[in-house]
Amino acid sequence: MASMLWVNLDLHPEEDAVACIDSSMENLDNRKEVVLLACGSFNPITIMHLRLFELAKDYMNETGQYNVIKGIISPVGDAYKKKGLISAQHRIKMAELATQSSKWLEVDTWESCSKDWLETAKVLSYHQQRLEAENFNNSIVSPPSPILPGGKRKRIDDIDAGEPKPSAPQKKGPPELKLLCGADFLESFAVPNLWKPEDIATIVAKYGLVCITRSGNNTKKFIYESDVLWKHRSNIHLVNEWITNDVSSTKIRRALRRGQSIRYLVPEAVQQYIEKYNLYSTESEDNNAGCILAPFLKNK
Amino acid sequence: MYQVIEGIISPVNDNYGKKELAAAKHRVAMVRLALQTSSWIRVDQWESEQKEWIETVKVLRHHYSELLRKEATNSNAGSEIPTEDIATPAYTAAPELKLLCGADILKTFQTPNLWKDEHIQEIVEKFGLVCVSRAGHDFQQYISESAILTHYQHNIHLVKNVVQSDLSATYVRQALYQGQSVKYLIPDSVISYIKDHDLYREERK
Numbered sequence: 001m002a003s004m005l006w007v008n009l010d011l012h013p014e015e016d017a018v019a020c021i022d023s024s025m026e027n028l029d030n031r032k033e034v035v036l037l038a039c040g041s042f043n044p045i046t047i048m049h050l051r052l053f054e055l056a057k058d059y060m061n062e063t064g065q066y067n068v069i070k071g072i073i074s075p076v077g078d079a080y081k082k083k084g085l086i087s088a089q090h091r092i093k094m095a096e097l098a099t100q101s102s103k104w105l106e107v108d109t110w111e112s113c114s115k116d117w118l119e120t121a122k123v124l125s126y127h128q129q130r131l132e133a134e135n136f137n138n139s140i141v142s143p144p145s146p147i148l149p150g151g152k153r154k155r156i157d158d159i160d161a162g163e164p165k166p167s168a169p170q171k172k173g174p175p176e177l178k179l180l181c182g183a184d185f186l187e188s189f190a191v192p193n194l195w196k197p198e199d200i201a202t203i204v205a206k207y208g209l210v211c212i213t214r215s216g217n218n219t220k221k222f223i224y225e226s227d228v229l230w231k232h233r234s235n236i237h238l239v240n241e242w243i244t245n246d247v248s249s250t251k252i253r254r255a256l257r258r259g260q261s262i263r264y265l266v267p268e269a270v271q272q273y274i275e276k277y278n279l280y281s282t283e284s285e286d287n288n289a290g291c292i293l294a295p296f297l298k299n300k
Numbered sequence: 301m302y303q304v305i306e307g308i309i310s311p312v313n314d315n316y317g318k319k320e321l322a323a324a325k326h327r328v329a330m331v332r333l334a335l336q337t338s339s340w341i342r343v344d345q346w347e348s349e350q351k352e353w354i355e356t357v358k359v360l361r362h363h364y365s366e367l368l369r370k371e372a373t374n375s376n377a378g379s380e381i382p383t384e385d386i387a388t389p390a391y392t393a394a395p396e397l398k399l400l401c402g403a404d405i406l407k408t409f410q411t412p413n414l415w416k417d418e419h420i421q422e423i424v425e426k427f428g429l430v431c432v433s434r435a436g437h438d439f440q441q442y443i444s445e446s447a448i449l450t451h452y453q454h455n456i457h458l459v460k461n462v463v464q465s466d467l468s469a470t471y472v473r474q475a476l477y478q479g480q481s482v483k484y485l486i487p488d489s490v491i492s493y494i495k496d497h498d499l500y501r502e503e504r505k
Contacts, residue, residue: 054481
């Protein structure tokens with residue numbers, strides 16, 4: 001009987017009615033702008049990480065309600081003390097190489113520059129403040145203009161009495177910042193002492209998640225079984241990844257230790273960088289061996 | 301025991317008649333773009349340039365005779381081979397030519413009338429298979445289900461993929477038809493080519 005429930009467990013019925021809206025249409029301006037933030041080790045960054053962004057952007061844009069304008073990759077700092085983690089300097093450089101051909105993805109080093117490990121909620125808060133500051137600066141700087149969205153000047157005889165006069169551009173709020181992640185990240189909320197309950201609440205209530213999952217039903221079940229996630233389920237967007245594309249950083253590091261090719265699993269420039277600096281060996285995999293992961297230390 | 305010296309990608313002839321097949325000249329061009337940075341894999345147009353579709357075994361025979369021809373040319377030219385290298389496999393004979401495929405191809409050997417039995421035999425006996433694992437396919441089972449494959453299993457090399465991936469051209473085409481991103485699934489140069497030549501825009505029935 002329980003299994004019948006999942007079929008009807010529709011978190012976002014309005015999003016499933018996909019309006020085939022071409023994103024070049026003018027109503028782009030009516031959509032909520034979204035910035036996606038992905039936190040993680042990126043040890044190393046792989047095509048899977050990059051695919052998460054592409055899948056999330058397509059999904060959110062296709063609902064007709066959102067316009068994803070930026071993606072931010074924020075590699076974790078060395079103080080995270082995860083086993084096998086190599087220096088942030090290299091991980092950042094690889095992420096930059098991986099995104100150099102992208103028009104909308106960027107790498108941010110604020111989190112990794114911190115001497116101490118920072119909770120995800122703090123990283124979200126920092127980026128939220130930055131977006132608000134940018135938005136504030138933009139609204140001061142841009143002058144009123146008769147040019148409408150789409151760049152066309154309106155003809156005098158087109159202006160009806162009842163239509164609003166094209167004057168100052170509409171004052172837009174800052175974009176919505178959402179955390180992009182995979183299903184395993186979401187399910188890590190259940191790991192004891194890994195997350196502060198108040199942080200989980202902040203992340204789903206104040207920001208929102210875009211979660212790429214291969215087994216939508218299992219993820220929905222996980223959300224259903226958590227009071228805080230269920231309460232804010234409208235702020236959790238599940239994106240189905242139909243094909244298996246299991247390119248995890250762990251598998252990449254293992255392949256490298258065994259002298260196996262990782263070509264086409266990471267961007268070309270990343271593969272060359274790894275080869276040039278001989279990153280990832282048996283030795284590097286032993287980094288932080290015996291250390292306690294920073295969040296466990298902090299949440300003791 | 302083996303040293304792989306070359307990889308050849310041979311796009312199928314247009315007359316194969318597979319659904320959604322873009323023109324051979326495009327498929328060859330896209331493979332060429334994808335291989336620009338590879339030092340050892342190349343695209344070969346011979347199969348796609350033939351007047352009709354030809355069986356896989358004939359493509360193997362063609363490439364093998366090409367390899368023999370090159371080998372003969374090299375030894376006639378009297379190339380200098382360092383004495384210590386003469387005994388190594390690379391120099392003792394013409395290279396072996398093996399068919400590289402996914403585990404799903406092994407399964408297609410069972411499809412009635414798709415392959416001629418004598419061709420399957422020639423492929424596994426004279427050439428050999430290098431077969432890469434694919435999610436949802438059990439190649440041990442496919443081998444045990446076929447008498448020919450079982451008999452020549454010493455000539456069938458099963459390769460476990462580093463990652464499990466369902467990624468297929470079918471999936472990529474589907475994403476393209478739906479206007480979705482295929483970035484990082486195929487090389488940027490191929491994405492640009494597809495866009496410039498308006499390929500894979502509508503689902504052709």
